[in-house]
Amino acid sequence: MAEELSNLYEELCITEEEKQEVLIPTEEALISIEKSKKCLAAHVVADKEVNRGALRTTMSKVWKVEGQVSFKELGCNKFLVEFQNPLEKNRVLSERPWSFDRYLICLFNCEDCLAPRDIFFNxxxxxxxxxxxxxxxxxxxxxxxxxxxxxxxxxxxxxxxxxxxxxxxxxxxxxxxxxxxxxxxxxxxxxxxxxxxxxxxxxxxxxxxxxxxxxxxxxxxxxxxxxxxxxxxxxxxxxxxxxxxxxxxxxxxxxxxxxxxxxxx
Ligand SMILES: [Zn+2]
Structure with missing residues (x-):
């Protein structure tokens, strides 16, 4: 879906105005790369929509995370999980696989990942x-x-x-x-x-x-x-x-x- 939308411009008549690029300062890109080191993308492979609050509470305990963990929704049963410390993220990754309510939580390391279209759960x-x-x-x-x-x-x-x-x-x-x-x-x-x-x-x-x-x-x-x-x-x-x-x-x-x-x- 993301790919379809991104490729759609090829068939459009782009105006001169739309051709102008919006410049993103390098510092901002670096901040997002730094943030990506603390983030994971997670997909609960389930046939029903899971409760984000229950998922966050349960997995914070199961993962034995010391600091806060935030879950932001990326799509149905897909979340961006941010840890306070990259070491905790790496520990969670190394101790895979995890499950919630017996459904697999498929994880993707977001390090250096620049856009949602770069994330795969395979x-x-x-x-x-x-x-x-x-x-x-x-x-x-x-x-x-x-x-x-x-x-x-x-x-x-x-x-x-x-x-x-x-x-x-x-x-x-x-x-x-x-x-x-x-x-x-x-x-x-x-x-x-x-x-x-x-x-x-x-x-x-x-x-x-x-x-x-x-x-x-x-x-x-x-x-x-x-x-x-x-x-x-x-x-x-x-x-x-x-x-x-x-x-x-x-x-x-x-x-x-x-x-x-x-x-x-
Ligand atoms: Zn089957």
Whole structure:
């Protein structure tokens, strides 16, 4: 919509007067860039309009923010969130994903963002647990390979030797929220085939018909709502919130490797 409006001028006969630019002083632009460092854009992915006051009160508590947080409306269920301190904003970003009333709050970092048209709500990071792996596959390389099948790999939760022996391997992935969640992958190890189920930590409401988060609760555009067809997505995709983590241990020893979106989607 914003793009349509911005491009509309191309078809208009602009008058000489309208061609005159309104000059914005550099200092003003710098002030807005400075302000953007304290701001996030947030989109509550819900099929009903959420109450801004309830959202602000709840999320200020959940985020454990010390100073004030302001929520300004950008559109239906879309808000500009301003923190007093950029460090608090960055902490909230690093501890994603968040949800309100079980609906995902998709966040966008507004740093250096100059206009609402530069804001997109397409992806969100999630910790994903890879279950039933043979011990030989509980390592960083396997996390990178399997994680890349579902999203962009950011971190693999392993110890300083690159291993993570336990009941599952954790991988932090950036997921495209408009696409179906990956429910698992087969691996072939030494000629033996294993099904590796993926479970998502802090998973919000999803569409049980197509497995996407983006239209949770809204009518599904996939056409998968046929009668007699069992839902392909369900609560089995949710991970138990109780999990062990190598993250703290690894941080001290530099064991977590940051891949910074090296893997293909
Ligand atoms: Zn759907």
């Amino acid at each position: 992806e969100e990071p999630f910790w994903v647990q890879l279950h039933d792996l043979p011990f030989a596959g509980m390592n960083r390389t396997m996390g990178e390979r399997l994680g890349a099948a579902a999203g962009n790999v950011v971190l693999v939760d392993v110890d300083s030797s690159g291993m993570a022996w336990g009941s599952f391997l954790r991988v932090k992935l950036i997921l495209d929220i408009s696409k179906p969640l990956t429910s698992g992958r087969f691996i072939n190890l030494g000629g033996k085939r294993y099904w590796i189920p993926f479970k998502y930590e802090r998973l919000p409401l999803i569409c049980f018909h197509c497995g996407a988060i983006k239209h949770a609760g809204l009518s599904c555009p996939s056409g998968n709502q046929r009668e007699g067809v069992a839902p392909q997505y369900g609560s089995w995709l949710r991970a138990n919130s109780q999990h062990r983590s190598f993250q703290h241990f690894s941080k001290k020893r530099g064991g977590i490797r940051t891949l910074k979106q090296l893997a293909p989607k």
